[in-house]
Amino acid sequence: GAVVSQHPSWVICKSGTSVKIECRSLDFQATTMFWYRQFPKQSLMLMATSNEGSKATYEQGVEKDKFLINHASLTLSTLTVTSAHPEDSSFYICSARGRDSGERDTQYFGPGTRLTVL
Amino acid sequence: GENVEQHPSTLSVQEGDSAVIKCTYSDSASNYFPWYKQELGKRPQLIIDIRSNVGEKKDQRIAVTLNKTAKHFSLHITETQPEDSAVYFCAATLSGSARQLTFGSGTQLTVLP
Numbered sequence: 001g002a003v004v005s006q007h008p009s010w011v012i013c014k015s016g017t018s019v020k021i022e023c024r025s026l027d028f029q030a031t032t033m034f035w036y037r038q039f040p041k042q043s044l045m046l047m048a049t050s051n052e053g054s055k056a057t058y059e060q061g062v063e064k065d066k067f068l069i070n071h072a073s074l075t076l077s078t079l080t081v082t083s084a085h086p087e088d089s090s091f092y093i094c095s096a097r098g099r100d101s102g103e104r105d106t107q108y109f110g111p112g113t114r115l116t117v118l
Numbered sequence: 119g120e121n122v123e124q125h126p127s128t129l130s131v132q133e134g135d136s137a138v139i140k141c142t143y144s145d146s147a148s149n150y151f152p153w154y155k156q157e158l159g160k161r162p163q164l165i166i167d168i169r170s171n172v173g174e175k176k177d178q179r180i181a182v183t184l185n186k187t188a189k190h191f192s193l194h195i196t197e198t199q200p201e202d203s204a205v206y207f208c209a210a211t212l213s214g215s216a217r218q219l220t221f222g223s224g225t226q227l228t229v230l231p
Contacts, residue, residue, distance in 0.1 A: 004161075034218055043207060043223045044162070093161060105150045105213050109161040 002028045004096050006110030013084055014118055021079045021113045023094030029074040030096035034107065035067070038091045050077050084117045091115075120145040122210050124222025131198050132230050139225045141208035142190040148220075150213040151191045153182060156205045156224075165206075166193070169213065198229045 003026040013019050023033055032051050036044040048064075050056040050071035058064045066088075068080040077096075081088055091114055095107040121144040131137045143151075149170035154162035168175045168182045168191065175182050179198075184191040191210075195202055205226050209219040 041226075044221050046218055049218055091159075105211065106152065106164060106167070107219055109154075109163070111161045112159075114159075 002026075002096070002098060002106075002108045004030075004094065004108045004110040006094055006113055008113060009111060010114040010116075012116045012118065015085050016083055019081045019084055019115060021081075021092055021094075021115075023077045023079070023096065023110050025075045025096040025098070025108070028096075028098040030077075030098055031074065032097045033071055033077040034095045034097075035069060035077075035079050036093045036095065038093060038112075040091075044093065047079075081115065084115070086117045089115055089117045120148055120210055120217075120220040122208060122220045122222045124208050124225060126225060127223065128226045128228070130228045130230060133198060133200060135198055137193075137195045137198050137202070137227055137229075139193045139206055139208070139227070140190060141192070141210075141222050142188075143210040143220075144189070145210070145212075146186075146189060147212050148210040150211050151182070151184060152209050152219070153193050154207045154209065154221075156207065158204075162207060195227075198227075200229050200231050203227055203229045 005024045007022045035047045047062045048056045048058045050069045052071050052074050056069035071077040093112040094110040124141045152167035155165045156162040179196045181194040205224045207224050208222040211217050211219045
């Protein structure tokens, strides 16, 4: 199956700093990438949807100025958590959806990034 | 928008027994239903999916059934093994559209040895 990588796998930062998380589709072109947040023992909460070359679409309640998303190419999307605070600590997971006919609907997930804000 | 409900939230079975997880969806236009397995601290992995033009799909010990009329679909795991222990998520979407997957709340499956 298709492979999605995410970097870093974990990060610890001080309150007030910014953190960038990268999501890459390694062996397919991802027309759409999704960013999720997952709290312990909870489901995946969609934060935003990003299409290559256009602005991301944010879900209700997600601050676009705090969670900056850039989808610069068909294989890379980045999420930047700006001015991070302890309440932003969470597991962030990206997923990618390809444009080949066999993959059009399937979302492939990255391994996630554990963010801890001190 | 789409709303997916999943039951039960936790499920414990003895090794070798079967496990069934059920989901209902609200949008009759949805026609693609994947199931993901997520082990602790790891990524969700697609284990099986079904489209609305079929009623059942099997892959070894895993099967999914779909009832379009009732708008519900189920995951069946037979001959469960300890390595089946994980959180399982169902999801629904409209195939080929720009819509994202709508996930259920997840089921923590524990297979007792």
